[in-house]
Amino acid sequence: xxxxxxxxxRRLFLVVMLLGAALITASSLSYFDFQQLPPFMIxxxxxxxxxxxxxxxxxxxxxxxxxxxxxxxxxTRNLQRRPRWHRWLGRVTGFLILLALVPTGMVLALxxxxxxxxxxxxxxxxxxxxxxxxxxxxxxxxxxxxxxxxDLFHVVAQMSVAVTSRALMVGLDTLEWEPExxxxxxxxxxxxxxxxxxxxxxxxxxxxxxxxxxxxxVLRPLEFARVVSRSNP
Amino acid sequence: MKxxxxxxYACLIxxxxxxxxxxxxxxxxxxxxxxxxVSKLARKSRGFSRERPVPHERRVRLLGSAVSADKAGxxxxxxxxxxxxxxxxxxxxxxxxxYRDSGKIFVKLGDAYHPHSVLLGKDAAPVPGVCExxxxxxxxxxxxxxxKSRS
Numbered sequence: 001x002x003x004x005x006x007x008x009x010r011r012l013f014l015v016v017m018l019l020g021a022a023l024i025t026a027s028s029l030s031y032f033d034f035q036q037l038p039p040f041m042i043x044x045x046x047x048x049x050x051x052x053x054x055x056x057x058x059x060x061x062x063x064x065x066x067x068x069x070x071x072x073x074x075x076t077r078n079l080q081r082r083p084r085w086h087r088w089l090g091r092v093t094g095f096l097i098l099l100a101l102v103p104t105g106m107v108l109a110l111x112x113x114x115x116x117x118x119x120x121x122x123x124x125x126x127x128x129x130x131x132x133x134x135x136x137x138x139x140x141x142x143x144x145x146x147x148x149x150x151d152l153f154h155v156v157a158q159m160s161v162a163v164t165s166r167a168l169m170v171g172l173d174t175l176e177w178e179p180e181x182x183x184x185x186x187x188x189x190x191x192x193x194x195x196x197x198x199x200x201x202x203x204x205x206x207x208x209x210x211x212x213x214x215x216x217x218v219l220r221p222l223e224f225a226r227v228v229s230r231s232n233p
Numbered sequence: 234m235k236x237x238x239x240x241x242y243a244c245l246i247x248x249x250x251x252x253x254x255x256x257x258x259x260x261x262x263x264x265x266x267x268x269x270x271v272s273k274l275a276r277k278s279r280g281f282s283r284e285r286p287v288p289h290e291r292r293v294r295l296l297g298s299a300v301s302a303d304k305a306g307x308x309x310x311x312x313x314x315x316x317x318x319x320x321x322x323x324x325x326x327x328x329x330x331x332y333r334d335s336g337k338i339f340v341k342l343g344d345a346y347h348p349h350s351v352l353l354g355k356d357a358a359p360v361p362g363v364c365e366x367x368x369x370x371x372x373x374x375x376x377x378x379x380x381k382s383r384s
Contacts, residue, residue, distance in 0.1 A: 020281075027280030036354040039277065040284050045351070046343035113285070166281050173286040176319035182286075 007077075013160075014072055020163030021068050031061050047111060060104035063096045064162065071156045087140075094137050097155070102130045114183050121187040128195060129158045150202035157198035164190040259295055262310035262331045266293045269338050270327070270349050271314060277353075288316035288326070300333055301366040308333040309364060327352070330364035339363050 031038045038057065047053045070093045073079055079086050109122035136151030165186045172182035271291050279287050296311035303309060314327035329340035329349065338349035345359030 023281040027282040037351070037356055039279075039354065040282060042352060042354065043285050046345070166283065169283070169286070170281070176289070178321065179286050179318055 010075075014075065017072055017160055017163055018069065020160075020167070021065075021072070024068075024162060024166070025065050028061050028065060031058055044111060044113060052107065053111060056104040056107040059100055060108055063100040063104070064159075067093055067096050067101055068159050068162065071152075071159055074152075075156060090140070094133055097129060097133050102126050102133075114180060114187075117184055118187055121184075121191055125158045125161055125191045129155050132158075150198075153198040153202045154195065157194035158191070161187075161190040161194055164194070259298060259300065259310050261333070262295055262312060263293050265331050265336050266312050266314070266329075266338060269331075269336070270340075270352065273353055286318070288318060290317040291315070291326075292317075292322075294324075296328075303365055304362055304367040306367070307335075311364065332363075 030036065031040075038054075041047070041054060041057065044053075070089055074086060074089055074093065079089070105126045106123060109119050109126065112118040112122055132151040132154035136148050136155065139145075139147035139151060168186040168190060169182060172186060173179070177185075271293060275287075275291065277287070292315050294313045294315060296313055300308040300310055309330045309332045311328075311330045313325045315322050315324045316326040317323070327340055329338060329346065331338045339346040339360060340349050340352055341347075341364070342351065342359075345361075346364045347359050348355075348357040351357045
């Protein structure tokens with residue numbers, strides 16, 4: 001019971017992110033219809049380097065659709081208990097992030113709608129992912145698992161921006177905010193919040209502590225009472 | 234005085250069909266853009282993506298009260314599609330022109346005009362020379378040549 005409550009935020013995060021990743025995948029299938037221009041591209045026309053941009057978009061979307069769920073799976077205790085699987089999936093994910101996801105993201109960021117402020121936001125997120133991933137791989141190779149954990153928290157946190165940013169955009173659109181302002185807020189707020197949250201959770205010990213453990217202690221007598229009442233009907 | 238008033242009414246009655254005709258001379262343009270472009274754009278949904286939100290409302294505005302002629306002498310009318318997000322209207326979200334005879338719609342992207350299908354996801358190259366009104370003497374010349382060829 002205590003451990004279940006302690007793991008609740010992590011499980012909730014994983015479930016919400018997997019749902020978000022599924023929604024993004026469903027929305028992104030149109031990018032691979034080669035007879036059609038992706039709607040996301042149409043609103044940016046005319047582009048300076050149209051073919052390079054479209055190629056980057058497709059590579060970015062394809063690698064993101066693979067990397068994000070892989071990152072989430074790599075965060076699960078189940079896979080962390082299988083070092084061989086964790087290592088190999090980690091290598092594939094790291095390779096895709098460093099050589100496909102981030103470089104193509106940088107190309108797309110140059111033509112981001114919303115101007116320099118939005119471009120800067122995407123680039124900051126990309127730089128955090130790249131540096132943290134490279135640092136995390138080096139940390140794993142020298143068996144520094146504390147540093148590896150902290151770095152990969154930052155990678156997953158920035159990748160979660162894909163979900164939180166879109167969710168914020170939908171929310172702000174429902175509130176009838178101007179799309180230009182909403183787009184800037186929906187990018188910068190999740191990028192900064194995710195960086196802060198990753199740093200906060202990385203500084204805590206691997207096992208849950210604080211008020212989650214406290215909540216578990218409060219509920220433990222209730223659990224005990226339930227077990228006793230079951231055994232003495 | 235009574236004769237003058239009667240004459241005034243007669244003039245007004247005679248002008249009504251003419252005025253209605255003038256309105257109708259570009260009314261087809263608005264209908265064509267609404268049916269061929271705006272209604273098709275309205276059918277597109279956004280999904281969970283970074284695309285711009287679907288506007289809460291769209292309206293078609295004609296940019297002229299008369300048909301203009303391009304260098305080839307074909308008649309067209311310029312239009313703009315305004316979009317509304319919340320309480321604010323954004324004018325000229327889409328700018329383009331619609332041709333009277335063919336009903337073809339072109340939209341401006343950057344400095345070039347493309348077939349409207351590009352906004353619906355079909356890759357289409359820009360078409361040079363469309364939606365650009367010819368200088369008056371050229372259009373008059375083309376008009377007289379067309380009249381000659383018809384006769």
